[in-house]
Amino acid sequence: MAGRQERGMNDRVKKLRKLSVETQPHIYIERAVLETEAYQMYEGKVSIPELRALTLKHIFSHKKLYIGDGELIVGEKGDHPQSAPTFPELCCHTLEDMHNMHGRDVVNFTVTEEDLKIQEEKIIPYWEGRSMRQKILSSMTEEWREAYAAGIFTEFMEQRGPGHTVGSVKLYEKGYLDYQNDIKEALAKLDYKTDPEALNRRDQLNAMYIACDAIMILGKRYGELAREMAAQCADEQRKKELLQIAANCDVVPAHKPETFYQAIQTYWFTHLAVTTELNPWDAYSPGHFDQHLAPFYERDTEAGILTRDQALELMECLWVKFYNQPAPPKVGITLKESSTYTDFANINTGGVTPEGEDGVNEVSYIILDCMDEMQLVQPNSNVQISRKNPRKFLKRACEVASKGWGQPAFYNTEAIIQELMNAGKSLEDARKGGCSGCVETGAFGNEAYILQGYFNLPKVFELTLFNGVDQVTGKQLGPQTGEAKDFKTFDQLWEAYITQINYFLDIKVRGSNVIEALYAKYMPVPFLSILTNDCIASGKDYNAGGARYNTSVIQGVGTGTIADCLSAVKYNVYDKQTFTMEELLAAMKANFEDCDRILHLVRDKTPKYGNDDDYADGLMKKVFNYFVDNVSARPNMRGGMYRVDMLPTTCHVYFGDVMIASPNGRLAHKPVSEGISPEKGADTNGPTAVIKSCAKMDHLKTGGTLLNQKFTPAVVAGEQGLDNMANLIRTYFDMDGHHIQFNVVCKETLLEAQKNPEEYRDLIVRVAGYSDYFRNLDKPLQDEIIERTEQDFGGC
């Protein structure tokens, strides 16, 4: 197995990859120190947007640089791979937090004594009481805090910033000097006579201008360092490489890139700037990277200055760069909902061009080769599959996915376009869009689509059955909608359930709107705003509604569990009357101990979602439609609307943990179902039935759904296996399915890996919208993945 660490097309890449994979993620305190210095210098003297930009400039002017041996693409957040900066302006970690992140079993970060000392002496004294986390929590209502603590919903922005966004072709058409010219023009157009916002716009545009300086300083410093290193380099080959790096830095990021190599380098500088400016969810993403790079690739290969192998090598070097950046450390509930190092940078290979033509080109295949060769969980390397893409491309992607490491996942281009247009985007903006994070749809380069948090649909049903009382804490959390035993019909129960959903959605949306306003006020992101249309034109920040489209997303969790719970109650209590509501509630409280008959009936004799059975699937549709219609109508604070996604990251484990046993026989504290996949073990009719059930949800009303399918290797073996996999995907997409991903592993392999994690250090599984090392998952999540129905039909 050790040999698998040695992946990569050549020794250089193998060495860089090995260093990245084998280095322990660690806290890198320098950013917090420089930020504190900047705030001490500028706070109160300049506007808040300028303060943020000056902070970035201060960091990039003084941070330590790193050019690793053999690197072709340069730029690190720290002074070594796997450095994780902290962001005290968002979440000022206590010493206990830091001890905790050092010592915890999974997703841990090394924290040195020196880090602790700096945190205690410099960081905490300044940031205590100033962080966004404290501002947010103190602005929430008592109802919000109680519902949050009970696990009814989560809150994305309590320790990471809004983000979830993706670069457009603009990154390769302009340099930061060009952006400064655009900003100057916008400044010149400000109308101080009639526009009451003119001054705010000026501050924001000035901040963007400074942020351009910041990244250009970083590029210049890297160029200088490369030149110095070249001067001292005895190895002629390496010397040449370093001089090439320096020459690249003379061009980018100040000017637009001229070559394929510079295009990759400029993306990477931009990526570092977005993720250093703040700690946005999902880092930053190259989006339609193949389409953006294709013109450079064609020009350079025709000019004879680039071969396919060289292009692949540069791509692989970039892959290592992504992998070098763990998501900054999370704590508390945010850690539970996203328990991973993965930072969700996401690449959408394939799809269509802005003109609606087949978007696959040679770079698309280079990216697939790179994925296949590197097998790294970051970046999230996914494919968009359009009807117009060649079957060869789909099958090559299936082939890569069939190797059992969970990537690429498959997104449906036609569905994405319709989802985006349904949410008000123009056709062209929709075609330029795609998925980021796990599966979230966005108009790349034009939209701020901010995930607000997960919503626990099964937990709200649990509360409904107990008249609004949380069975874990005994608190009256929801309104009193009536004792369940008094509901004479399923419709009465349903009315109570939607009353509860509405009650908690109101609390959630109220909270999220306040938080959006707090970010708009205190935490602008002038750098990210440069990249996102139309922030420069409007002089408004990305976090304050400056983007062309502004969307807020609430992510529904537990689709399979809630469908089966509704089915269990409707079928047994109301339709067949096999047991009473009192008996069911008693069984739930008893965690089904000594309730074998009820458990048997709900587990084995009740229609389940995931079997192409309209009874249970109809209930899934009922709850989904209510949820999506009720969320989607609501306005946010940035001039846009709320939308729904159906995905969990790792939140389905946390959401199950806060629940007692469910009516469908799910035992207390066990995970709820993930994404829109059926409840574990509920689907017994094979993958086509799962796909049919899932497709009964109207995906086009969402901003993304997530379906996880697990296969043993035998099912996808050989040419016929790949054809069948491709056919499953195409059919699901013909039905408007949004996304499907595959885990191709044997159950035995996973059990073995759980017993002997050291021997399976490189075992990657698809979790939910992303892949991760199996060994990095905590035990309940490992168990969960093992238990997910293993589809194995047609014989091995």
Next chain:
Amino acid sequence: MSMPLVFNIQKYSIHDGEGIRTTVFFKGCPLSCLWCHNPESQRYRKELMYHANRCAVCKACAAVCPQKAVVCAAGTMRLERDLCAGCGTCLDACLLNARELAGREYEIPDLVRELEKDRMFYDQSGGGVTLSGGEVLAQDMDYIEELARRLHQKGFSVNFDTCGHVPYEHIRRVLPYADTFLYDIKLMDSEKHRVYTGVDNRLILENLKRLSADGGKINIRLPLIEGVNATDQHTGAVIAFLRDNRISVYRVNLLKYHGTGGGKYDKLGRCYDEGGMAPPSQQWLEQTAETFRQNGFLNIHIGG
């Protein structure tokens, strides 16, 4: 004849014809092959399958059985199969899922509706429906013909997986609606055929000739079992028969015997004697495939 019984509907079936298919297994077969891995497919009536390993002898089944077919004594549970009417009452009483019923009736429209569910997968993959068994062509042929006609009318590819030991009239009736016949040849030696399957092979081989002459698309399937028919002599005889009779063969599949059906016999209260039967070696299968190729059968596959 009574309404055919279905003992399984297998979706995402990818080893019995082109593309993604749904296979309907009809219950009841004129043959009783010693190696049969679906013994519940053989009889024409509903049968209770009993998983002794799951049973806690709680006697709930005995209490509800209208036929009093369950006898509990001294901590064991026994089913009087002659008394069991296959009504399934005991299934709901059993909390441990130790009982399952093989065989249920479908009205034709209900079955068509079920098979239509995966239409989009068939269309995408070039798949369709496979009617199998047991023996699909040894059922009520009014039912089967009507079922095939309706499926055909809907544009589905309909394959028939048959042992061939049926009146030719049955084959002729479904011919207009059939895409491919998956046609088994078990043994070329007629006497041995009788010993291993309960019937001789004259009707099977005769039907094959007629089906070929009538233009049926034929996919020959050879179950190959070490100790029974995994011999060069048998496969040589098959090749000679196909060649000499100018059977028009679209494809040949060599199906490797898997000893996986033993457990099912226990559940039916029957014994399974594997006596000397074993999977043939991969090397021999590959050699055999090569021999077929050399004799002009280029579309040959090992496995389904």
